[in-house]
Amino acid sequence: MTAAPGLIKKGDAESFDRAALEALLTKRFFFAPSFEIYGGVAGLYDYGPTGNALLQNLVQHWRQHFVIEENMLEVDCSIMTPADVLKTSGHVDKFSDYMVRDSKDPGSIFRADHLVEAVLEARLKGDAIARAQESHGSLADKIDDLSVNDKKNKKKAGKKAPGEVEPKRLDDAVIEEYKNILAQIDNYDGKGLAALITKYDIRNPETGNPVTEPVEFNLMFSSSIGPTGQLQGYLRPETAQGQFLNFGRLLDFNNNKLPFASAMVGRAFRNEISPRSGLLRVREFTMAEIEHFVDPEKKDHPRFNEVKHLVLPFLDKGTQTSGSTEPTLISIEQAVASGTVANQTLGYFIGRIYLYLVAVGINPNRLRFRQHLQNEMAHYACDCWDAEIHTSYGWIECVGCADRSAYDLTVHSKRTKQDLSVSENLREPRIYDKWVVEINKKKFGPQFKKDAKVVTDYLESRTECELEDLAAKMAANGGSATFIVPDGREFTVNGDLVEIKKVTVKEHIRKYTPNVIEPSFGIGRILYSLLEHSYYTRPEDVQRGVMGFSPLVAPFKCLVLPLSNHTSFESPLLEIARQLRRLGVPARIDDSASASIGRRYARNDELGTPFAITVDFQTVDDGTVTLRERDSTKQIRGPRDEIILLVKQLVDGVISWDNATTKYPLVNTATSDDERD
Numbered sequence: 138m139t140a141a142p143g144l145i146k147k148g149d150a151e152s153f154d155r156a157a158l159e160a161l162l163t164k165r166f167f168f169a170p171s172f173e174i175y176g177g178v179a180g181l182y183d184y185g186p187t188g189n190a191l192l193q194n195l196v197q198h199w200r201q202h203f204v205i206e207e208n209m210l211e212v213d214c215s216i217m218t219p220a221d222v223l224k225t226s227g228h229v230d231k232f233s234d235y236m237v238r239d240s241k242d243p244g245s246i247f248r249a250d251h252l253v254e255a256v257l258e259a260r261l262k263g264d265a266i267a268r269a270q271e272s273h274g275s276l277a278d279k280i281d282d283l284s285v286n287d288k289k290n291k292k293k294a295g296k297k298a299p300g301e302v303e304p305k306r307l308d309d310a311v312i313e314e315y316k317n318i319l320a321q322i323d324n325y326d327g328k329g330l331a332a333l334i335t336k337y338d339i340r341n342p343e344t345g346n347p348v349t350e351p352v353e354f355n356l357m358f359s360s361s362i363g364p365t366g367q368l369q370g371y372l373r374p375e376t377a378q379g380q381f382l383n384f385g386r387l388l389d390f391n392n393n394k395l396p397f398a399s400a401m402v403g404r405a406f407r408n409e410i411s412p413r414s415g416l417l418r419v420r421e422f423t424m425a426e427i428e429h430f431v432d433p434e435k436k437d438h439p440r441f442n443e444v445k446h447l448v449l450p451f452l453d454k455g456t457q458t459s460g461s462t463e464p465t466l467i468s469i470e471q472a473v474a475s476g477t478v479a480n481q482t483l484g485y486f487i488g489r490i491y492l493y494l495v496a497v498g499i500n501p502n503r504l505r506f507r508q509h510l511q512n513e514m515a516h517y518a519c520d521c522w523d524a525e526i527h528t529s530y531g532w533i534e535c536v537g538c539a540d541r542s543a544y545d546l547t548v549h550s551k552r553t554k555q556d557l558s559v560s561e562n563l564r565e566p567r568i569y570d571k572w573v574v575e576i577n578k579k580k581f582g583p584q585f586k587k588d589a590k591v592v593t594d595y596l597e598s599r600t601e602c603e604l605e606d607l608a609a610k611m612a613a614n615g616g617s618a619t620f621i622v623p624d625g626r627e628f629t630v631n632g633d634l635v636e637i638k639k640v641t642v643k644e645h646i647r648k649y650t651p652n653v654i655e656p657s658f659g660i661g662r663i664l665y666s667l668l669e670h671s672y673y674t675r676p677e678d679v680q681r682g683v684m685g686f687s688p689l690v691a692p693f694k695c696l697v698l699p700l701s702n703h704t705s706f707e708s709p710l711l712e713i714a715r716q717l718r719r720l721g722v723p724a725r726i727d728d729s730a731s732a733s734i735g736r737r738y739a740r741n742d743e744l745g746t747p748f749a750i751t752v753d754f755q756t757v758d759d760g761t762v763t764l765r766e767r768d769s770t771k772q773i774r775g776p777r778d779e780i781i782l783l784v785k786q787l788v789d790g791v792i793s794w795d796n797a798t799t800k801y802p803l804v805n806t807a808t809s810d811d812e813r814d
């Protein structure tokens with residue numbers, strides 16, 4: 138669709154007014170706080186008819202783009218999950234964030250990294266304002282104007298927003314330090330955050346009080362299964378585990394062939410410490426996750442050629458640790474060849490994620506791929522990239538894409554004693570050298586007594602590289618080596634007890650645990666980013682908001698409306714809507730007698746309806762109707778049945794609006810298009 142000249146650009150960050158968008162979203166019931174008439178609960182939202190249709194369309198296109206086009210095996214698994222499963226996956230022990238409290242107001246709780254980030258960003262903004270005030274009064278006004286949205290939002294919330302800007306100069310060296318910290322804020326653990334809070338005197342911005350030491354808070358909602366209360370469970374924090382646990386059946390379903398991918402769309406639950414920023418951080422949300430199971434030695438991808446040419450902004454970990462947030466524009470092929478992205482399969486999915494996001498309407502200029510920093514990445518993952526989308530809240534992670542190695546299948550297999558590996562019959566036997574550990578059990582028991590199992594488990598679960606290191610240590614140390622087991626204790630072994638050696642192996646069957654590449658989508662975050670990127674106002678009246686959704690995701694595709702409430706319009710109106718719906722085009726009739734036609738167009742612009750068919754007196758005379766396109770507000774006229782088919786083609790993307798205007802004459806309408814309710 139072509140935009141009218143002078144139209145305020147969609148997704149333009151500079152001219153964006155968040156308060157105006159929020160008012161529109163509430164008025165048109167895109168979403169609202171759940172349990173609102175009971176006062177609501179932070180982080181829980183209900184989608185209205187418009188928001189829900191948008192959400193379903195995002196999911197539907199996700200299914201088309203991934204599940205259908207990539208022939209994935211879609212499953213639907215239980216939400217309530219026994220504790221044992223999540224203990225094995227590591228969620229019970231590690232799925233947590235750090236929180237701090239206001240030292241004098243314990244009810245004021247913050248996620249520690251978000252607090253540090255908000256305070257440092259506010260100080261940098263305050264410095265920019267102070268510098269501008271000193272040098273150019275006009276620039277200061279401009280910057281002050283930019284913070285108008287913050288002020289409006291703050292007023293709406295009725296309290297002081299964290300990070301409220303106080304004009305104050307900072308030393309240049311301090312600015313550099315702050316920028317450096319912000320570029321790698323996800324890399325700090327509890328101790329690191331505590332040090333930052335002390336060093337930079339981070340306080341509760343609303344009260345000015347100091348905050349407590351960061352403590353870990355597990356994000357899972359706990360429950361019990363059954364009447365005895367004996368079986369502990371959790372609401373799943375991601376959809377992935379169900380897919381891993383069904384791996385054996387899925388492999389069988391796929392005729393024991395690898396690679397293949399499973400997929401699931403469903404709700405996930407996280408008891409977020411401080412759910413702010415609307416739909417971006419909620420406690421219950423729709424996830425769409427893919428688990429691509431692949432041979433660890435064959436991580437190339439047969440369809441890599443289809444995406445390798447895409448040039449994308451990659452913000453790698455080296456750039457971030459050097460204190461910069463400037464991504465590098467390179468092709469996916471270059472990113473994989475240079476080792477920036479670990480392998481082709483990961484690169485392939487980065488490309489597919491990009492194509493999906495842009496197809497649904499995310500502005501490609503406000504999209505980047507950021508690599509996880511060392512501490513941020515799950516300990517088992519070997520590479521992870523987030524698709525981040527820029528919104529008025531900053532850069533937001535909307536899709537994570539991780540190479541989870543063989544971790545998940547290995548831990549579940551160990552815990553359940555079920556074989557979750559793949560066996561491959563080799564045409565030629567494979568002969569290779571391998572590091573192995575041989576434990577002298579007779580001597581081991583008397584030496585380590587009750588700790589024998591801990592030490593044995595430690596040694597037997599070492600990777601080849603680790604065994605090689607241990608062997609080198611023993612050789613250098615007169616035959617003994619000291620190591621620390623997972624519970625923190627130190628043990629020493631010598632050559633009498635343990636032999637670590639290289640042996641030559643001949644295999645006819647290759648047995649391995651597949652690795653998993655996991656693209657994980659938060660549909661709500663994509664939806665909210667899309668709302669910001671789609672919103673614009675008409676140049677002739679900045680109060681008139683338009684949601685410029687593409688027909689692919691628009692909640693309603695076609696509006697059908699009468700010029701007035703004349704009775705002769707009733708029957709063609711119903712018939713047109715019926716025909717459109719029969720063709721699979723969601724159509725909405727707006728025949729409210731009280732509103733003028735201009736007002737009704739404006740109302741549907743706010744719903745993002747791309748096309749409108751109007752029935753008027755000429756329709757009754759000669760069977761023609763007008764068709765209006767939302768962004769240009771231009772109208773064409775043609776025979777009713779032809780226009781209905783044209784709408785179907787426009788919605789399916791088979792024909793463009795520009796093309797349509799060459800086939801049917803543009804009409805001059807006397808309709809007042811500038812009213813609103």
Ligand SMILES: Nc1ncnc2c1ncn2[C@@H]1O[C@H](COP(=O)(O)OP(=O)(O)OP(=O)(O)O)[C@@H](O)[C@H]1O
Binds near residue numbers: 418659662
């Ligand atoms: N609280 C939430 N509200 C809405 N969406 C979420 C939330 N937490 C995660 N997601 C979505 O799920 C996707 C995958 O989850 P993942 O575990 O990778 O997120 P995360 O790294 O924990 O997110 P964050 O660091 O922002 O808390 C994210 O990319 C995001 O789109």
